[in-house]
Amino acid sequence: MQTDQHVGETPPTPGGGSGSQKDEGAQPQHRTPAKLPPHSQAAVAQRMNSVPERPMPGVYYSVPHQASHPAGWRTRRHLKRKNLRQTLGTIALSERIGTGTLLPMAASVFSIFLVVVIIFVTVAGFINATHEKFGDKIITLEDILPRDSTRIYDVHGKLIFQMMDQGMQTSVPLNKISPHLAHAEIAIEDQYFYKNPGYDITGILRAAISDMTSKKVVSGGSTITQQLIKNSIVGNQSTMLRKLQEIILAPDISRYYTKEQILQMYLNTTYYGERSYGAEAAAFSYFGLKDTTTQTAAQQLDIAQSAMLAGIPSSPIARDPFLHPKAASTRMQEVLQQMYSQGYITAKERADAIAEAQKPNFLKPGTFNNRLAPHFVNYTLRELASDLHVKISDLSRAGLIVDTTLDLDLQNKVLKAAQKHIAEMAKLHNMSNAAVVVLDQHTGAIRTLVGNIDPNNPKYGDFDVASQGYRQPGSSFKPYIYATAFDEGISPGETVLDGPLTIQMCCGLPSYSPHNYDQNYHGWVPYRYALQNSFNIPAVKLLLRTSVDKALHTAQSMGITTYEGIPNYTMVLGSLSVHLIDNTAGYATFANGGVRIPPHAINTIRDQDGHLILRIRPQPQRVLRKETAFMITDVLSDNDSRIYEFGKCSSLVLYKTTMNQCYAGQPGPIRPSAAKTGTSNDFRDNWTMGFTTDVTVGVWAGNNDNSPMVNVTGVDGAGPIWHDTMLLAEQGQPIRPFPGPPSTLIKKTVAYPGKITTDWHFK
Structure with missing residues (x-):
């Protein structure tokens, strides 16, 4: 076993020398390793190397072993890995292409989709908005279509006017x-x-x-x-x-x-x-x-x-x-x-x-005369606008069918009669125009309205004197004052002194002294006689007894809807200017027994499909006692009482023959009528008003420029037109007398100052 040798120690050589040689045959010598510090790096390294290796698992036998993989495995693995790398490269390339191409394409597709969605939403919104805005009109299409032109027909169904503006x-x-x-x-x-x-x-x-x-x-x-x-x-x-x-x-x-x-x-x-x-x-x-x-x-x-x-x-x-x-x-x-x-x-x-x-007469432009009765039509349009509470301009395409009261045939005949008479009077008497109104007093229907005898005159033809002109009525206004007096119990037989009269006016005005038309005084005369001969002084004295306010109220309640001038004692002589149609309506109230029925030009109003919209039925209103209306009618129809002023066969008597034949004792059948004339100051206006049991007729004659006529009286100027109009209006009608007196009246004889008269009195 080897021992560690400490670093830095050199083993001694024999003989005290140094070197690496050793003596042959010498015996090995035991060496003690050097001691290392336990915490030195060298010591740590020595300890790491001294750790024994971990034994291999299992048992190893030193004999030949079988190969763990089949032959060619490595080649196939190589090829597989190569293919995998190609596939991964393709995917990577696709990813790189997708990032650069498919993403913009997707954005484009999304944009197109978004545009389509926006268009769809917009179209849907537009469709909904269209239905919301016009949906109701689809259901009511027949009602919102442009309407027909308003058409006006006369009482016989003849078309007289169609609005074409x-x-x-x-x-x-x-x-x-x-x-x-x-x-x-x-x-x-x-x-x-x-x-x-x-x-x-x-x-x-x-x-x-x-x-x-x-x-x-x-x-x-x-x-x-x-x-x-x-x-x-x-x-x-x-x-x-x-x-x-x-x-x-x-x-x-x-x-x-x-x-x-x-x-x-x-x-x-x-x-x-x-x-x-x-x-x-x-x-x-x-x-x-x-x-x-x-x-x-x-x-x-x-x-x-x-x-x-x-x-x-x-x-x-x-x-x-x-x-x-x-x-x-x-x-x-x-x-x-x-x-x-x-x-x-x-x-x-x-x-x-x-x-x-290709024929020359293929095109034939139609012509329509819209001026068959222009003044009546204008009156009708004003009435129509008033009845429907609209403006006249709103009526043009209103699809209305208006059936009126006008008798166009009668209107044309009356117009010709007026034109003929004015032509006869023009040079000698300076008379150029006339207006005529025919009313059915029982219904208020206007059967004729001639506002001007020359409706096509470019200067003044359109002006309707009958319903738009204010003219002084002269003595034709007197019956309203007499009616006021009779209503208060004064008898037509009561006498009045026709003599000089002076009235002191108030407020610093000069005194007023009326005079009779003939510039004479007639002493004591009955009111019947004074009215029929149109004496002025008795009429003024009667107004003094009734008062201006009461007399004016009577006139207004009977039909004088508007007037110009100042009501005072002169109004009994016709100083207030009035419309002819209003004056005619007032006389129609007398004719209807004191019951006023406002005049009207329209019978029915229908839509273009014929459905009735409105039927005009004026409400009758009693404004005068029937006894009073009877007495006025009785006085105005008393031709014997007016012989002094007008003669026996004046135009106020409805005979069918000529005046000469009448005076010769051949008047033929005479239709009962009540009438009154009137002439304003300076002969500027001439009137004849009156009625039969069927119709009431009012006539004005004068000049458009209001210039005075020459030597004209009511019986000469407007009278003949009134006479002919009455005969035309009554053509084919039976002759009927006026109704008898009410049971509340009695005829008795009374001695008055100057005269003894027999006349009507209240019981």
Whole structure:
């Protein structure tokens, strides 16, 4: 066993020398190893090397062993590891490619998906917004369609006026429209109308291609349903947004309405140019066709006319046959070709239609006289606006059918009579105009309203003197004062002194001294006689007894709704200016036994489908005792009492023969009538008012510039017009006397100052 040799010690050599040789045959010599410090690095190293090795597990036999792996294993492992390295390299390469290529591709796909989602959300939101905005209008489409022009008819059903300031439209049922027009519209506008859901994608694409090829809008691609939506719901702005709204709403329209309903709405509202909306108006405007008792104008359209009209809506101005006949003719032939191609007409019918359109009288523009009764119409429009609480401008396309009280035949006859008389009086008496009102006092119906005898005069023809002009009524105002007095118990037989009279006025005004028309005084006269001969002084004295306020109240309650001037003692002579129609309404109250029925021009108001909206039934109101109304009627119909002023056969007596024949004792049958004349100061206004058992007539005569007439009295100026109007209005009516006195009146004889009279008194 070896012992450790301490570092730094050198073993001694024999002989005291130094070196490494030893003596041969010398005996080994025992050496003591050097001591190392226990904690030195060398000691630590020696101890580490002295640790015995861990024994091998198992038992080792020194005999040959079998190989642990089969032959070729290492080669296969090498190849496998090589393939693995290639695979890992491929994966690494794929990862490197994915990081550089697939990631952007994924980002692109995600972006596309995001855009699609945004578009979908936007489209969905747009669709929902469209339905939310216009959904209610789809359900109420028939109610929101442009309404017809308001039409006004006379009492016999004759059309006298149609509002055209916003175009003309008259709706008719589909079965009242020519099938040729329906076929023409479908052929040129919407070939697959009965099959498509309201829009036609192929048509839209075809139109888009045509527009892009032409670099301008040459085709719209809109179906009939879309055009209906454009005209009535979304508006006609040329934007993609509006087109999308049409496409969105079209299926809803097609689901809610039948194809026939859609076609009817379209044909009644589409614009055909010349301010004509719908087939009925277009048939009139271009071909002069009118509604008859058996057919509407639209129902009379033939193939050529229908093809011409069907070509207009796509461009109403550029294809207006009056303005651009060549363009209209070209379009018409395109329509006919489409009708032929789609089997609606034969080749012969197409050729015949083209030949018809080439005739010189093919187009016949319709004309309508909207001034058959202009003053009555204006009065009616004001009344209509008041009844419906709207503005007159709101009535143009309100779709209203207004049946009025006007008798147009009577109106025309009265107008001619007035024109004839004014022509006779013009030069000699400086009289240029007249106004006439005929009222049915039992209903308040205005049967005639002539506001001006020359309605077409460009200077003053439109002015309606009857309902808009304020004119002084003269002595025709006196019956209101007499009625006030009679109502207070004064008898028509009571006498009054017709003599000089001076009234002291208040407030520093000069005194008032009335004079009679004939500038004479007549002493003691009954009020009956004074009224019939239109004496002024007795009337003023009667007003002093009744008071101005009471007399004015009577006039207002009977029909004088408005006036100009200051009420005072002069008003008994007609100083207050009033409307002729109001004065006539006041006399109608006398005629109706003291019951006032406000005058009205309208009987019924219906919508364009014929449904009743309003029936005018003025409420009667008693404003005067029947006894008083009877006494006024009895006095005004007493022709014997007015012989002094007017003569036996004046125009206030309703005989059928001439005045000369009447004076010759041949008046013929005389119809009872009550009448009163009136002439204002300086002969500026001339009136005759009166009534029979059937009608009340008021007539004014004068000048438009308010200049004075020359030597005219009521019986000469307005009287003859009143006389002729009465006979015209009563034509065919039986002659009836006025009703007898109420049981509360009694006729008795009383001695008054100056006279003994027999007249009516309250019991």
